[in-house]
Amino acid sequence: MSTLVSRSLCELAQLVNAGKASCREVTEAFLDRSDQLEGRLGAFVSLRREEALREAEDADRLRARGEVRSRWHGLPLAVKEILVSPNLETTCGSRILRGFRAPYEATVLGRVREAGMVVIGTTNMDEFAMGSSCENSAHGVTANPWDLSRVPGGSSGGSAAAVAAREVPVALGTDTGGSIRQPAALCGVVGLKPTYGRVSRYGLVAFASSLDQVGPIARTVEDAASLLGVIAGHDPRDSTSMDVGVPDYAAALDDPPTGLRVGIPREFVAEDGADPEVLERMHDAVRVLEAKGAKTVEVSLPHTPYGVAAYYLICTAEASSNLSRYDGVKYGFRSEAATLDEMYKRSRSEGFGAEVKRRILLGTFVLSAGYYDAYYRKAQQVRTLIRQDFQRAFENCDVIATPTSPGPAWPLGERVNDPLKMYLSDVFTVTVNLAGLPALSVPCGFTSAGLPLGLQLIAPPLEEPRLLAVGHTYQRETDWHQAAPEL
Amino acid sequence: MPEGWEPVIGLEVHAQLRTDSKLFSSAANSFGADPNTQTTEVDLGMPGVLPVINRRAVELALRAALALGCEIQPLSTFARKHYFYPDLPKGYQISQYDEPYASGGKVPIQANGELRTIRLTRIHMEEDAGKLIHDDAITGGGVSHVDLNRAGVPLVEIVSEPEIRSAEEAGAYLRSLRSILRYLDVSDADMEKGHFRCDANISVRRKGADALGTKVELKNLNSFKFVEHAISYEIKRQIDVLEDGGALVQETRLWDDKAGETRPMRIKESAHDYRYFPDPDLAPLRIDPEWIKEVQATLPELPLEKRQRYEQELGLPDYDAQVLIEDRDVAEFFEETVRLYPHPKTVSNWVMRSLLGFISESGQELRQLPLTPSHLAALLELLEQGKVTAASAREIFQEMAGSGLQPADIMRERGLEAVSDSGEIEALLREVLEANPSQLEKYRGGDQKLFNFFVGQVMRRTQGKANPKVVRDLLSQLLR
Numbered sequence: 001m002s003t004l005v006s007r008s009l010c011e012l013a014q015l016v017n018a019g020k021a022s023c024r025e026v027t028e029a030f031l032d033r034s035d036q037l038e039g040r041l042g043a044f045v046s047l048r049r050e051e052a053l054r055e056a057e058d059a060d061r062l063r064a065r066g067e068v069r070s071r072w073h074g075l076p077l078a079v080k081e082i083l084v085s086p087n088l089e090t091t092c093g094s095r096i097l098r099g100f101r102a103p104y105e106a107t108v109l110g111r112v113r114e115a116g117m118v119v120i121g122t123t124n125m126d127e128f129a130m131g132s133s134c135e136n137s138a139h140g141v142t143a144n145p146w147d148l149s150r151v152p153g154g155s156s157g158g159s160a161a162a163v164a165a166r167e168v169p170v171a172l173g174t175d176t177g178g179s180i181r182q183p184a185a186l187c188g189v190v191g192l193k194p195t196y197g198r199v200s201r202y203g204l205v206a207f208a209s210s211l212d213q214v215g216p217i218a219r220t221v222e223d224a225a226s227l228l229g230v231i232a233g234h235d236p237r238d239s240t241s242m243d244v245g246v247p248d249y250a251a252a253l254d255d256p257p258t259g260l261r262v263g264i265p266r267e268f269v270a271e272d273g274a275d276p277e278v279l280e281r282m283h284d285a286v287r288v289l290e291a292k293g294a295k296t297v298e299v300s301l302p303h304t305p306y307g308v309a310a311y312y313l314i315c316t317a318e319a320s321s322n323l324s325r326y327d328g329v330k331y332g333f334r335s336e337a338a339t340l341d342e343m344y345k346r347s348r349s350e351g352f353g354a355e356v357k358r359r360i361l362l363g364t365f366v367l368s369a370g371y372y373d374a375y376y377r378k379a380q381q382v383r384t385l386i387r388q389d390f391q392r393a394f395e396n397c398d399v400i401a402t403p404t405s406p407g408p409a410w411p412l413g414e415r416v417n418d419p420l421k422m423y424l425s426d427v428f429t430v431t432v433n434l435a436g437l438p439a440l441s442v443p444c445g446f447t448s449a450g451l452p453l454g455l456q457l458i459a460p461p462l463e464e465p466r467l468l469a470v471g472h473t474y475q476r477e478t479d480w481h482q483a484a485p486e487l
Numbered sequence: 488m489p490e491g492w493e494p495v496i497g498l499e500v501h502a503q504l505r506t507d508s509k510l511f512s513s514a515a516n517s518f519g520a521d522p523n524t525q526t527t528e529v530d531l532g533m534p535g536v537l538p539v540i541n542r543r544a545v546e547l548a549l550r551a552a553l554a555l556g557c558e559i560q561p562l563s564t565f566a567r568k569h570y571f572y573p574d575l576p577k578g579y580q581i582s583q584y585d586e587p588y589a590s591g592g593k594v595p596i597q598a599n600g601e602l603r604t605i606r607l608t609r610i611h612m613e614e615d616a617g618k619l620i621h622d623d624a625i626t627g628g629g630v631s632h633v634d635l636n637r638a639g640v641p642l643v644e645i646v647s648e649p650e651i652r653s654a655e656e657a658g659a660y661l662r663s664l665r666s667i668l669r670y671l672d673v674s675d676a677d678m679e680k681g682h683f684r685c686d687a688n689i690s691v692r693r694k695g696a697d698a699l700g701t702k703v704e705l706k707n708l709n710s711f712k713f714v715e716h717a718i719s720y721e722i723k724r725q726i727d728v729l730e731d732g733g734a735l736v737q738e739t740r741l742w743d744d745k746a747g748e749t750r751p752m753r754i755k756e757s758a759h760d761y762r763y764f765p766d767p768d769l770a771p772l773r774i775d776p777e778w779i780k781e782v783q784a785t786l787p788e789l790p791l792e793k794r795q796r797y798e799q800e801l802g803l804p805d806y807d808a809q810v811l812i813e814d815r816d817v818a819e820f821f822e823e824t825v826r827l828y829p830h831p832k833t834v835s836n837w838v839m840r841s842l843l844g845f846i847s848e849s850g851q852e853l854r855q856l857p858l859t860p861s862h863l864a865a866l867l868e869l870l871e872q873g874k875v876t877a878a879s880a881r882e883i884f885q886e887m888a889g890s891g892l893q894p895a896d897i898m899r900e901r902g903l904e905a906v907s908d909s910g911e912i913e914a915l916l917r918e919v920l921e922a923n924p925s926q927l928e929k930y931r932g933g934d935q936k937l938f939n940f941f942v943g944q945v946m947r948r949t950q951g952k953a954n955p956k957v958v959r960d961l962l963s964q965l966l967r
Contacts, residue, residue: 084535097534104528106535205534210767238537239769318767321567324578325532329633344571367569367762376764 004029005166006484009223012169013071016063023063023074027056027118030076034121034167037487042142043152043162045081046089047121052076055118062116072230073116078171080159081122082129083214084203085109088119092205093127093137096326096333096351106203107238108172108214108231115230120168123158127353128323129179129207131155132425135416136355143412144187145485146451150409153183159217160187165487170218170227174204176211177311178404178429181441184217185404185454188443188483190471191217192224195461196436197242199228200235206322208315209240211433219481221442221471225249228464244462252465253472260470262289263299263397268428275407277447282403285444285455288477289401289470299393299400303385304431310386311430312423313366313379319356320363326351358419387435394460399470402428404441404454432458440467443480452480489730494722495699496657497608497649497688500664501642502674503615503681504547510614510641511538511581518680522620522634530639532576537768540565544641547673548588548612549774549782551643554671554789557592557610559779565612565769568761573633574617582613582644584763588772594647594667595791598659605660606648615640637681643673649688649699654718658711661685666790670815678710685714690735691725700725701735705749707742717742721749793818801831810839816853817843820860827864837863841884849889857891866894878951879903907954912945913961915953919944920965930966938962 004026007015015021031049038044059074084090084102088109091097105113112119126136134142134157142157144150145165152161156173160183163171173180175193184191192215199214206212216227229250234243264286269279286296328334328347335346352360366375393400406425415422432439437458444455455474459467475481506516512529529536552559566584592607617638621631645664651657665683668674676683685708690700705721708714721740728735740749788796790812797808812818817838824834842863846853866887870880875898883897890897898904906912919941920927930937945958 090534092534100534102528102533102535104533104536201535202537203535206768208767237539239539240537240767317764321569321579321762321764324569324571325534325576327571327573327578329573330531330576331533340573364762367764369760369762372762372764 002029002033005033007169008220009072009075009169009218009226010220012075016074017071023056023059023118024053026074027052027076027120030166030168031120033165034162037165037167040143040148040487041145041161041165041167042140043123043158043165043167044078044121045091045093045124045139045158048087048119051087052118052120059116059118069114069116070230072226074118076118076120076168077112077227078121078123078159078162078168079109079112079119080125080156080171080173082125082174082205083109083172084205085119088122090122090205091138092129093125093139094352094356095138096347098138098333100332102203104203107200107235109203111231111233112172117230123156123162123171125158126155126179127356128205128319129155129174129176129212130319130355130359132178132182132422133410133412133415134158134161134183135412136353138353141412144409145487146188147409150411150451151186153186153405153409155179155183156191156217157183157187160184160189160191163187163189163217163219164485166484170216170223172214172227172231173217174207174212174214175433176208176213176315177433178426180215180217181404181429181439181454181456182426184441185443185456186409186452188446188452188454188480188485189217189219190221190224190443190481191215191441191454192228192464192467193432193439194228194232194464195242195438196433197240198438198462198464199231200233200238200241202235202237206318208318209322210318211311211315213433221440221468221475222250222253224440225253225468225472228468242462247465249465249468252469255465255469256292256473257398257466257469258293260289260294260399261397262286262294262296263393263400264296265299265301265304265393265400265402267301267304268402274403275447278403278405278407278453281445281453282401282455285474285478286401288474292473292477297397299397301386301389301393301431303382303389304427306382307386307431307434308423308427310379310382311426311434312362313375314383314434316359316363317366317376318363320360320367323352323356323360355419383434386431390431390435390437390458390460398459398466400458402456402458404428404456408447408449408451408453428456432456437461438464438467440471442471442474443483444474444478445480446483452483489726491694492691492726493694493696494652494718495649495690495692496651496653496718498647498651498657498660499686499688500645500661501615501684502551502645502668502676503683504544504641504643505672505674506541506543506547506641508541508543509639510541510544510612512639514639516640518682520636522632522636525636526638530576530635532578538581538766540769540772541641544612545588545772545774546782547671548610548641548643549779550671550786551645551668551673552589552592552610553779553783554667554786555592555594555607555610555645557589557607559774560586560588560590561774561776562586563588563611563772563774565766565772566763567766568763570759570761572616573631574619574635574638576617576635576638580614580616581766581769583611587611588774594660594664596656596659596663598653598656605650605656608646608648610643610645613642613644614638615642649690654715654722657687657718658715661711661714663790666813670787670790681709684709687714687718687721689718689721689725691722691729700729701737703735703737703749704739705742706739706752713742713744716744716747717749720747724749787815790815797831801825803831803835807832807835807839810843811835814853820853823860824863827861828867830867833867834863837867837884841881842888845885845888856888858888862887862891862894869894869898873907873954873956874898874905875903876905876946876951876953876955879905903952905954906949906952907957909957909961912953912957913965915945915948916941916958916962916965919948938966
């Protein structure tokens with residue numbers, strides 16, 4: 001293993017800026033590592049070896065002339081294949097978008113390109129980001145680098161696995177109900193879901209529009225902060241993006257919070273669903289923060305038990321609507337038939353996988369005449385209550401700490417036929433999306449079986465700097481994020 | 488209509504807004520371009536795209552609503568209306584549903600000589616769908632083509648209360664609405680181009696009954712003529728069914744102009760569950776009171792107000808007022824001319840006969856002509872001063888409407904100055920009287936009508952250029 005691939009993005013930037021490594025060498029090291037591991041891991045859907053090396057060489061030439069676009073100019077990242085670009089195929093893990101290449105570019109990918117970063121490939125995911133295990137992909141499953149017989153989590157499982165396996169220093173994921181944080185936790189890396197509206201959704205293929213958000217997956221909080229700084233900011237093409245200035249996230253790291261109050265929600269730690277080992281690791285992590293001067297307070301988020309139900313009503317309703325456009329008429333997969341109706345039915349039946357169809361059916365039902373009030377409207381009311389729960393809790397604390405996931409990675413195939421159990425594994429993450437809050441998952445240790453676990457930190461809207469500072473403080477005191485899976 | 492029945496009609500009008508770009512994308516909003524050239528990835532419903540509301544479209548919608556006296560909602564929302572059809576690229580249409588931006592309001596109509604108002608339920612904004620082309624001559628047969636140029640074009644849907652009572656009233660309502668939208672520059676409102684489309688909800692009930700009858704929705708009413716024919720037909724059909732003891736079905740029917748009848752639409756197409764829910768990609772639409780004030784301040788005088796003013800302040804007959812206000816450009820031309828030449832009825836006569844005549848013969852629009860109000864005012868001055876005769880003035884008008892030359896120049900160039908020299912005219916009169924001794928004798932015998940015969944003879948000899956007043960005065964003297 002080249003020593004370059006064990007470096008963080010920030011370390012690589014230092015090496016390259018100091019002339020100790022070229023962008024091409026860095027990019028090639030990660031590509032070689034990926035080539036070596038992909039047969040066992042399956043984190044990537046595509047690798048852009050030639051284009052990436054060419055772009056890295058271009059970056060070296062520009063750097064030699066002093067034309068540096070950003071600190072990350074010429075450094076590699078991977079992209080969940082749900083973000084569109086004319087340079088990439090974007091299938092969202094679905095047969096229905098097989099071969100789809102958009103003639104326009106996602107705003108976040110435009111920002112990454114302007115920063116001069118090199119996309120080395122697209123990463124695997126649950127189809128249309130629907131899933132918690134990365135098993136619902138038309139491209140096959142992705143394995144967890146810590147135990148190849150287990151899932152990497154999902155839906156951004158490919159991005160998390162690639163970063164954990166040192167196939168790439170950082171990656172972009174998307175989070176609708178935990179899809180960045182949960183796979184980050186299960187793969188032992190850092191994942192950040194920004195405040196809803198902090199990052200543009202233009203060119204992010206929609207799953208549930210009111211919940212989706214793009215965010216970074218990295219090995220260090222510092223790298224996550226760096227990538228967030230690249231992608232965050234207002235976009236006039238996204239009406240839900242906030243017109244608020246982007247703070248210097250990297251600078252915030254050196255500004256550790258004093259008198260930090262860490263809220264521990266009674267309902268989360270009392271849940272029967274959480275593995276005792278998981279709770280222990282969380283409490284251990286909180287103790288590390290206490291040792292640095294933080295104070296813990298008990299807070300209450302009383303509507304948490306309704307979170308998963310409300311989430312699955314809202315996200316399926318929105319998904320059933322967002323996925324209407326895949327009808328075989330304009331692009332993507334079409335199954336020819338004698339009549340229009342038959343063409344629609346066959347294209348959608350054959351083009352979508354089982355989990356996506358399950359959610360389209362649920363969402364269609366939830367929005368149908370006579371059921372709207374009982375389901376969709378009720379879920380929106382619960383959503384308001386959950387948001388208010390958080391507002392009240394943040395009157396007494398600065399961040400809230402919970403486990404990211406109720407348990408570690410589970411064996412591949414274990415929950416494929418038990419969707420309800422799969423849905424319940426999102427219990428700690430979904431309420432954050434319903435409330436539109438930023439949340440960070442940082443590695444906080446291992447189970448006795450050696451599987452990584454994550455600590456989730458939640459903050460009020462736009463308080464990413466606070467989250468990152470707390471996460472960075474924690475990583476300075478611990479070395480969980482230094483541990484590498486043996487591959 | 489058979490005695491004892493009362494039709495109850497409500498109209499839903501879709502009017503395209505005259506914006507440069509679409510409701511949620513930067514694609515051009517223009518008619519008649521090559522298929523699928525007026526589209527962006529947003530209009531095509533590509534993956535990952537997002538809508539952004541067009542401020543100008545909201546402003547035009549606001550103009551329409553304020554002019555129609557609606558109440559503006561400070562906060563309104565866009566919903567998604569779902570159905571599968573190839574003209575709808577996203578699989579849903581973005582439309583205001585349970586929280587429209589405007590409610591109430593009214594449209595003034597004049598039908599059967601009576602002035603009244605039809606109240607509005609609401610106006611809401613939505614995006615148009617694309618178009619399917621099934622014409623074998625274009626597609627080569629056996630397939631349909633999709634043109635998404637129209638997809639995303641901004642519309643307002645104006646919904647009336649069920650207060651319309653006849654096909655004539657429906658026609659009057661649509662004409663009034665069209666005229667208002669054109670005055671406001673909100674819509675071209677051209678029915679033939681699909682800028683202005685109408686669906687009708689029709690039921691009938693026994694006169695004096697409170698309960699409404701079974702409602703039928705009529706679609707495919709693509710011209711004013713169709714609307715009136717279809718509604719008349721449908722009223723009669725419903726009454727016939729009921730009088731024969733039958734029952735009506737609530738359904739959607741299409742007007743078939745060739746057959747001259749309405750026919751039920753396939754049941755399947757009318758049995759949709761649209762699964763409306765608020766579009767999560769769009770924040771609620773905020774219209775602040777300041778903006779309302781600003782827009783209100785720019786509203787022009789509306790057709791009905793204008794018409795009343797023409798009758799009351801300018802003393803024009805009802806007919807003149809109605810003709811003049813139909814087109815806002817014509818009305819403004821009239822008013823400006825009256826400002827320069829303050830004889831409203833004379834100006835009205837010239838606008839109605841000469842100007843509208845020229846427009847309809849040339850097939851051009853007023854704004855395309857080089858003619859200005861000062862041209863017409865100058866011409867009418869010449870006429871009043873007797874420098875030209877009415878016949879010459881009409882000739883000069885034709886020339887100046889086409890060329891934009893000044894009337895005095897045309898008069899001189901064409902030698903159309905009126906002959907007012909009394910010596911010259913007297914000589915001509917004597918010639919005429921001498922040449923027609925028998926008519927002179929009859930006149931002296933009491934046939935007063937022959938006075939005009941002698942005038943006419945002089946006009947003929949001068950090719951209409953003799954000043955008629957001078958001719959008449961001298962003739963009276965000679966015959967005394």
